[in-house]
Amino acid sequence: MSIVKIVHHDEVIYTILDKPPPEPPKTPRYESQLEKQLKEMKIPQLRRTFGYAETPLKVPDQFLKKGEGLGQPMKKSDHKCIASGSLPPVPKCPPPGKKPEKPKTNFRVLNIKKVIKTKPLLVEPRLVDTRDGHTKKIKGSGEVPEFCLRKDFGQMPEYLVKRNRRIQKELDKIRYAEENKESLCKLINEEERLELLKDLKYNWQLLQKAFLQLPILTDTIPKIHRKTKMEQELKQLEKDIALVESNPYIYIYE
Template sequence: MSVVEIIDHDEVIYRILDKPPPEPPKTPRYESELEKQLKELKIPKLQKTFGYAETPLNPPDQFLKKGEGIGQPIKKSDHKCYVSGKLPPVPRRTVSGKKPEKPKTNFKVLNIKKAIKTKPKPVEPRLVDTRDGHIKKIKGSGEIPEYCLRKDFGQMPAYLVNRNRRIQKKIDKIKYAEEHKESLCKLISEQERQALLKDLKYNWQLLQKDFLQLPMLTDTIPKILRKTKMEQELRQLEKDIALIESNPYIYIYD
């Protein structure tokens, strides 16, 4: 058996294996023709974020000349002035040769008359109390009596007079009400007295009937309390009946 040695060969294992099928080609992406035109027409602009590294200066011949600055805006108005026939006529120009007429009143004479009639300002009394010439007004200083010379000195003020008058009116009103008030004590008539006596006797009969119906044996506390209470009511009714029978004239208070 012979062995064959293969020294020169270009065989690779990756070429022996089957290759995967190729991917299908992608459909071309839609591109707008208008967008291409806009990109061509677009002018690049500087990004105004941080500004220029160095401030660009104008050349020397482009300095600011007179009238080229930014002035105040002129306000435009649609107003129109219409001249009407009701306006007064324009005054005529005075002739330079004529002098204006002087007023006939003589102001010098008027001023002299006013000066004669005017009274001088009264001199305010003052007091010099030091050798250095310190001046003090006498009025209000207490040097001369002023308050005691007033017309209303020693008289009661008006607000106190009005206050006393209001108090006196209230006192008079209270006195009048006390003098003319109706008496609280009232005399009852004979018919009312008899009706009251009749009612008291009727109540006494009803209570006496209930009292007689009580049991003879009072062996519990409620029975004792009820019996004592009815006895007290009977005594009170008997006292009232005796009082009304013995007194023909009875007064009551409202």
């Protein structure tokens, strides 16, 4: 067994291993040109703060003057009224004249006339029901018969009278309709009977033609149903034709 001792060498372990592949370059971030224009056009606004750390003092000549207190100061206007031409004269006050005399009224006489014409208040009848003098009004107490003395006592109320009238009108309408009721049975004339017979025969011819055009072989259920249905319709039409031909007088119900 032989041992090889290498003392001097220039190998490095980091150069032996393969280096990882370099990362691909990132795509540049999208920047809108409009955003740059907006930032350039944007007007800087004042920032709101909590105020000054120390309140700045005013200039000495800006002291509080008369009329500049808490009240609203008067707005100064630069408007000047320029008169063009001659203005009309200022109207003068009318000369002082005598005041119109007020009519002299005798209020004593008026009050006496009003008192004479006024009617005295009617005394409300009362009832004393105890020895201590307890009183109560007779009206509404039930001591005097009031309800039986009314004009409408014992008469039917107005709402019941109107209701009975409405019911009676409806009954009269029903009775009149029943008396003048037309008969639902109507006799058709000969022309209408012949026209009906003609239409029935025409329908039978159309149905007979369609029945003859059916396939001879009925191997499916829909074909069987269709053929059976057409046979029933033909039989019914034949019965109707025979009934109209055998009966000269035919009545119909509307």
